[in-house]
Amino acid sequence: MDFAFSAEQEEFRDTLRRFLEENSPSSEVRRLMETREGFDRGVWKQMAGELGLQGLHIPESYGGQGFGFLELGIVQEEMGRVLFCAPYLSTVCLAASAILNAGSEAQKQALLPSLASGETVATLALVEPGGDWEPGSIRLVAQSDGDGFRLNGCKTFVTDGHTADLIVVAARLEGTQGRDGITLLTLRSDAQGLSALPLDTLDLTRKQARLELRDVRAEALGEAGAAADALERTLDQGCVLLAAESAGGAARCLETAVAYAKHRVQFGRPIGSFQAIKHKCAEVLLEVESAKSAVYWASWVAEEKEEELAQAASVAKSLSSEGYLRAAAENVQIHGGIGVTWEADPQLYLKRAKTNEELLGNPGYHRARLVTALGV
Structure with missing residues (x-):
């Protein structure tokens, strides 16, 4: 097992980050929040046409790119960093995976190409x-x-x-x-x-x-x-990818908190120089790195060692959910009162973190599931 991303994967991450930062600034996130659809169909089609993101893990025989869960995890992690508003989790990580796991050959041929092209949500x-x-x-x-x-x-x-x-x-x-x-x-x-x-x-x-x-x-x-196994596999894959999104959001919260602590001055010095703030940032760093490690391992398992997928998914989902919520909450605390105001972004990440914690099962559910799987 190689614990490092390849040069091609890192280049893909850089390209994707530039695209998302350009198309999903905070102002755009706030605009889309107020719409009924919640996403921009023009950007959605651009994602498919220029980057092929909707078909990333769909085999080439069904109109996709033929990549794996490591690359899909990178996409989710980068989308989580910017609170990207799009039906990517639902379309690609859940529905497309369900069709791949449960569908007949004829159904895959009929349904997957339009998902990969961005035509169908x-x-x-x-x-x-x-x-x-x-x-x-x-x-x-x-x-x-x-x-x-x-x-x-x-x-x-x-x-x-x-x-x-x-x-x-x-x-x-x-x-x-x-x-x-x-x-x-x-x-x-x-x-x-x-x-x-x-x-x-x-x-x-x-x-x-x-x-x-x-x-x-x-x-x-x-x-x-006869879809029980296919549904469970789909949900486990979805958990891994949602965990990647949470890890990306947690990392962004830490970056934001550290940047604010460096320039916010109180009592004549940056608040980042105070020990209490240093401790908060250090503890969040531990949470973020733990979440990333679990997510990267689970992404590898989803691609290479499926017999361990259920356990890996529960570990990644529980760790990343708690890590994201901790990072988002501490980000608010470090920002102080402004962190919970509508005009500031920390509260948006806190709300996403809380929703991600419950989506596809909360940490308590996944720990109980893990205990059962291990026969403890």
Whole structure:
């Protein structure tokens, strides 16, 4: 295992960072926060056309670039640094991965090229009211209807659910429970009986929605009733990539806090010279580096050693979530009162950190999952 990124990967990171800093300054983030869609479709298409980001880990045979999770992790880390507003996590990290993991060859050929080109925005709908991120908790029933299925129920906290063109829905066959009967299905946003309601959430930089399904017709993705493993793999991959985003956000919080501590003068000297501030920055540095190490290892595992993916994903997700929240909170503290004002950016990172902590399972959930996997 090589613990260092290659020269090509570092060059890719530099190119990506320049693109994101140019297209996602704080002013643009704040503008997009106030819109219903929450992202700029022109930039979304530019990402696909100039950088090929939407198809980064999609095989070339389906119109993608054919890279792996290390490169995808770099993208997520850099997007996390700037609070990039786009349906990248939902489309690329969740929906595209679900199709790759569960879809038939014909479905991959039909669905993936439009995702890779940026033409289609997609998402994964899993959580139900009162439910959690555990696949076994799915209650939505897929009722057989000829060569397809009918769905009646609700999904909530669906990232970019109201702007997605394609939705991958997790349901189960009638009369099943636990991991048995779990089925992934696809439907279009214009499907009859589907309604999407944007949710008012803490983090306005990442849009979420509630989906109401009333006798909506959907097509099974892959074999009906046999999607438990594919769904778990998709969620584990998503956890690794969300952890990368959190690591990037945490690193940016540390950089911002240190820069502010160097130029903010109090009692005739920069506040960074005070021991209490030094301790805060040093402790956050430890959190950030720990999160990065876990994320880089998990990204490698996702690409090279899939049998350890579930454990690696839980380690990375729990460490990065807590590290990001700590870094964001200390960034606010070091900035003082201005850190929580609407005009300042630290509060935006704190809200993203809190949302990321809960998305795809909080640290407590992942530690319990890890304990179970290890048989402790």
